[in-house]
Amino acid sequence: MMIIMKANATPQQVENVIEQVKSAGLAVHLSQGIEATIIGAIGETHNILADRFEGLDGVDIVQRITQPYKLASRQFHPENSIFPLDGFSVGGDEIVVIAGPCSVESRSQILETAIAVKEAGACALRGGVFKPRTSPYAFQGLGEEGLEYLAEARAQTGLPIVAEIMSQVQLDLMVKYVDVMQVGARNMQNFNLLRAIGETQTAVLLKRGLSATIEELLMSAEYILAGGNKQVMLCERGIRTFETATRNTTDINAIPVLKKLTHLPVILDPSHATGHVDYVAAISRAAIAAGADGLIIEVHPDPARAVSDGKQSLKPEAFAAMVKQVGQIAQVMGRELATVSREKA
Ligand code: PEP
Ligand code: MN
Numbered sequence: 001m002m003i004i005m006k007a008n009a010t011p012q013q014v015e016n017v018i019e020q021v022k023s024a025g026l027a028v029h030l031s032q033g034i035e036a037t038i039i040g041a042i043g044e045t046h047n048i049l050a051d052r053f054e055g056l057d058g059v060d061i062v063q064r065i066t067q068p069y070k071l072a073s074r075q076f077h078p079e080n081s082i083f084p085l086d087g088f089s090v091g092g093d094e095i096v097v098i099a100g101p102c103s104v105e106s107r108s109q110i111l112e113t114a115i116a117v118k119e120a121g122a123c124a125l126r127g128g129v130f131k132p133r134t135s136p137y138a139f140q141g142l143g144e145e146g147l148e149y150l151a152e153a154r155a156q157t158g159l160p161i162v163a164e165i166m167s168q169v170q171l172d173l174m175v176k177y178v179d180v181m182q183v184g185a186r187n188m189q190n191f192n193l194l195r196a197i198g199e200t201q202t203a204v205l206l207k208r209g210l211s212a213t214i215e216e217l218l219m220s221a222e223y224i225l226a227g228g229n230k231q232v233m234l235c236e237r238g239i240r241t242f243e244t245a246t247r248n249t250t251d252i253n254a255i256p257v258l259k260k261l262t263h264l265p266v267i268l269d270p271s272h273a274t275g276h277v278d279y280v281a282a283i284s285r286a287a288i289a290a291g292a293d294g295l296i297i298e299v300h301p302d303p304a305r306a307v308s309d310g311k312q313s314l315k316p317e318a319f320a321a322m323v324k325q326v327g328q329i330a331q332v333m334g335r336e337l338a339t340v341s342r343e344k345a
Contacts (some may be wrong), residue, residue: 001026002295003039003053004074006060013058014039020056024048027182029070031077036060042070042226067216067261071225072232083231085203086160086179088123088338089130090233091265095330096294096338097323098162098180098205098267100126102309103139104146112301113316114153120320121327123338124180125150125159126296130166131308132186138247139307147177154179159339160276162205168196175202185209185237185272188220198227205267205296207235210248214257221264234258235296236287238273247275247312252285255290266291271298271312280314281322288329294338295326 003017014037021028021041026048027038041053050062058284082092090096099122104110114125114344129146133137133302142149150161160179165171168185174181180203181341187193197204204224208217221232235254238248249270258266268287270280284295300306300313 001041001045001048001050002063002064002065004060004222005037005039007036007059009037009060010052012039013056013299017053017056017059020141022052024052029076029158029225033079033330034076034178040065040076053174055101068215069222069262072218072221072262072264074261074263075133078214079263081201081230081232081263081265083150085124085176087158090203090338091293093286094338095292096267097122097294097326098124098126098296098333099299099319100162100292101128101300102298102307102313103128103131103307104142105307106162107152108230110146110149110153111156112161113299114157115128116301116316117299117319118157118159118340120316121323121337121339122159122297122319123340125153126182126298127153127163127332128164128182128308130164132164132166132168132184133308144173147173151177160340165193165197168193168315171196177202179203180205180233182235183207185212188212188217191220191223194220194223195227198224199230200229201231201316202229203231203233204229205233205235205239207269208239208251208254210240212239213325214254214261218258218262233267234262235267235269235294236273237269238275246279247274248273249284250274252283252286252290254291255287259291265293265297267294268292268302269296272307275312275316277303277312277318280312281318281325284322284326285329287332288326289336291333297322322336
């Protein structure tokens, strides 16, 4: 339920409504926009009548949030969510380009890639250290050693780092090292993990599951938001269809659909969505034209020798050319590419 306060409501009136919501056994989530203050009363609200809050001083109207996801819905938070990430912001006018290898393989590989992607115009560095591999015999990631290399790359380039968390046992380590925790497609509905991440204040990149609907993605985001962590980006990374010409099928529709349904930033991953370097630039351009807030792209200095996802990893030169094209599309959309402000240490 949303309690929309009058434009001239006083802080005491807001405070009083909050107290009343709490005494009804509901959780309070405040959304203070330019237009209005909205108090979200979240929980089992079907037995609670709207008039319980309607008559309170300062209240304009009380509305039910019709979607099953509440905090993630644009109804609850009409303006785009914009949050800072080490020198730039996500979800506003700037387009974020996150780039780096699928896996952190060695100190030299991640340092070389970080310098190259920064030079090419990326504003954040990705690199997996805990890898969700289909085969238990495939490379599983460097773990903490990899996080140390990522931190060194951040110190050298100023690029914030994005890495995937696979389990709650990795939470403390991830919070200590990374700027953005990626929740991978295979973990999108790991509800215990989502709840645990919701209790942190580390930004999250939540990927859509291989066969998940848009509504399921938003329900997963709701788990994180309900815990109090508001810094959630959603990531379309392709879905499973009958098509076999590409690794997955990019659901371009998901971009405008998500932008309509939610206030959260929307990122596209053309590397996993297509599975092949030949298609990454085209789908990146399409994503920005469709209204995405950013891209996450796999880049490797020597894709043929990459331990994972080499086929879909761009070489730094191809990535640089792609960033230029994306920058032009961004301009047409009235936006610009985010850049990192911090210079090489
Ligand atoms: C990845 O980003 O390397 C990855 C494993 O992605 P996804 O979870 O989308 O498959
Ligand atoms: Mn990968």
